[in-house]
Amino acid sequence: MNEFELIRRCFHRAHHGASVIVGNGDDAAVFATPPGRQTVISVDALIAGRHVPSICPPEGFAARLLGRGLSDLAAMGADPRYVLLSLTLPSFDAAWVDQFAEKFHQLAVQWGVDLIGGDTSRGPLAAHLTAIGEVNSGAALTRSGAVAGDGLWLLGRDLGGARAYLEVLDAEIPENPVWAERYWRPEPMLDAGRALSGVAHAAIDISDGLCQDLGHVLDAASAPLKISIDSQALPIAPGLLAQFDEHQALEFALTGGDDYCLLAAIAKAEDAPAGAVCLGYFEAAEHPEILLDSEPLPSDWQLGWDHSR
Amino acid sequence: MNEFELIRRCFHRAHHGASVIVGNGDDAAVFATPPGRQTVISVDALIAGRHVPSICPPEGFAARLLGRGLSDLAAMGADPRYVLLSLTLPSFDAAWVDQFAEKFHQLAVQWGVDLIGGDTSRGPLAAHLTAIGEVNSGAALTRSGAVAGDGLWLLGRDLGGARAYLEVLDAEIPENPVWAERYWRPEPMLDAGRALSGVAHAAIDISDGLCQDLGHVLDAASAPLKISIDSQALPIAPGLLAQFDEHQALEFALTGGDDYCLLAAIAKAEDAPAGAVCLGYFEAAEHPEILLDSEPLPSDWQLGWDHSR
Numbered sequence: 001m002n003e004f005e006l007i008r009r010c011f012h013r014a015h016h017g018a019s020v021i022v023g024n025g026d027d028a029a030v031f032a033t034p035p036g037r038q039t040v041i042s043v044d045a046l047i048a049g050r051h052v053p054s055i056c057p058p059e060g061f062a063a064r065l066l067g068r069g070l071s072d073l074a075a076m077g078a079d080p081r082y083v084l085l086s087l088t089l090p091s092f093d094a095a096w097v098d099q100f101a102e103k104f105h106q107l108a109v110q111w112g113v114d115l116i117g118g119d120t121s122r123g124p125l126a127a128h129l130t131a132i133g134e135v136n137s138g139a140a141l142t143r144s145g146a147v148a149g150d151g152l153w154l155l156g157r158d159l160g161g162a163r164a165y166l167e168v169l170d171a172e173i174p175e176n177p178v179w180a181e182r183y184w185r186p187e188p189m190l191d192a193g194r195a196l197s198g199v200a201h202a203a204i205d206i207s208d209g210l211c212q213d214l215g216h217v218l219d220a221a222s223a224p225l226k227i228s229i230d231s232q233a234l235p236i237a238p239g240l241l242a243q244f245d246e247h248q249a250l251e252f253a254l255t256g257g258d259d260y261c262l263l264a265a266i267a268k269a270e271d272a273p274a275g276a277v278c279l280g281y282f283e284a285a286e287h288p289e290i291l292l293d294s295e296p297l298p299s300d301w302q303l304g305w306d307h308s309r
Numbered sequence: 310m311n312e313f314e315l316i317r318r319c320f321h322r323a324h325h326g327a328s329v330i331v332g333n334g335d336d337a338a339v340f341a342t343p344p345g346r347q348t349v350i351s352v353d354a355l356i357a358g359r360h361v362p363s364i365c366p367p368e369g370f371a372a373r374l375l376g377r378g379l380s381d382l383a384a385m386g387a388d389p390r391y392v393l394l395s396l397t398l399p400s401f402d403a404a405w406v407d408q409f410a411e412k413f414h415q416l417a418v419q420w421g422v423d424l425i426g427g428d429t430s431r432g433p434l435a436a437h438l439t440a441i442g443e444v445n446s447g448a449a450l451t452r453s454g455a456v457a458g459d460g461l462w463l464l465g466r467d468l469g470g471a472r473a474y475l476e477v478l479d480a481e482i483p484e485n486p487v488w489a490e491r492y493w494r495p496e497p498m499l500d501a502g503r504a505l506s507g508v509a510h511a512a513i514d515i516s517d518g519l520c521q522d523l524g525h526v527l528d529a530a531s532a533p534l535k536i537s538i539d540s541q542a543l544p545i546a547p548g549l550l551a552q553f554d555e556h557q558a559l560e561f562a563l564t565g566g567d568d569y570c571l572l573a574a575i576a577k578a579e580d581a582p583a584g585a586v587c588l589g590y591f592e593a594a595e596h597p598e599i600l601l602d603s604e605p606l607p608s609d610w611q612l613g614w615d616h617s618r
Contacts, residue, residue, distance in 0.1 A: 021347055022451055027384040028351035030449045033342045038330055042337035043393040043439055045430045075336040084352040086437040121354045128395040128437035130352055140339045142331055
């Protein structure tokens, strides 16, 4: 038995649900979708040295990989069902692989997904996760559909925490357990996503930063919209305002990324799920624009979304 | 617009079929599966410097990626439907990306798949393809199910050609157009796979070498089987016996990999699809074993399958 077979063995755990017709280990997996349901699918890469540090703890690598991947399903209002994992490993470190697989399986069970397929290659540390979910037919939430008058609601917490943790990694500031948790153990907002189904006009998860992902919602709307974010409403991560000045804390919260909160456009406040906070209201505009407390966004913020910069 | 947006733009072509509810560009894609059908899915990595040369022509990278990925669906007897592409690129080379995308789209149309999602990252050149197909419920072909008395049938041609091309890449022997074609432009045996559905007891595609993949069929059978391969029946790639001695040519044909032919266990010869050749017959045995013309396989062959080595 070679090392790749050993690695694959780490990932073969037969706890497949009844909808899995052919599980991990054949040329492909086969699953059945119940009548009245549709399949939701996305793929995300986690590259060491790019999305996580080059030397990456196995549990953190697994948790970030699965949390990010399932966050896409949450943003569609989907029930997670299956994952496929394509893993490249630089060398055979049995303990690392074992701990990675252990955490991966633990979270897969917790979040209700079966690992039904994968591939293992030699290469720089990276993982590509295909995440598969189900929705009732026609009920998937998309980025498009926000209209003037909708409220912008945020579901989640600790905005900017994952971004602040990058400063910890750079050893510039002291460790903060909440930030570390947000970075290494993102929690996909699966229940919140399901609660938005049939309620939200549009939804997206915050992976690239609140402003950038909100920009995608504006871009996808059928008519130009603007929105002013109420800075007082933002659930900024604890410790952020103590460690950084207000300008920097707001920048991390609004542009930092990796928050994996959900943003949703909802017509009526009474329809918003419990715990959601309203950040502002969409208004008709000449061109898409995001404001902060009715002012333009600070000009020194790095905004991938703002195409005019 | 940053370079990643430009890259993504290369991959956004809206020719989605009616079953695609949400296409490329949202948090996830959504598709519908018709009643009486099941979803078949696999993921495969193509790593530059590992599965292809480090400096890789974009058309070849695209064709190998898609051909290999869809070969898994062929081996299940599935109709290909969708693909998702997670691509890592070392630097932004607009011409390379453009040519890659062009070939990718051309073959996607030819082989009947919609690109419904993906991800793009900075990193060493690699692509991870999620391939999705459909079968009639319960009709997927698997590796398991071969029984004593079944014939072993091969669908395809040019065994060993892709392996011989590695010697060309090493500049040890002259170019051969058939070998180059087999290496750079593998053809998924989609029609052959469909023809096996309802006929074959077991099927697999040859990605790791005929003997290794046949070994997987033996391992997956419910009782131990042996089989002797008739060397005269093998459709060895043209030029192989002229360039190499017979021993080497047979080694390439039986262990070389990347042939993407199909192997199938079929009970009755009259059920074999047109063009298939019979390589031998499965027999009950004490332990799984592959023979060549009733003799043990040469001891100097590199056989990933043979666990005893």
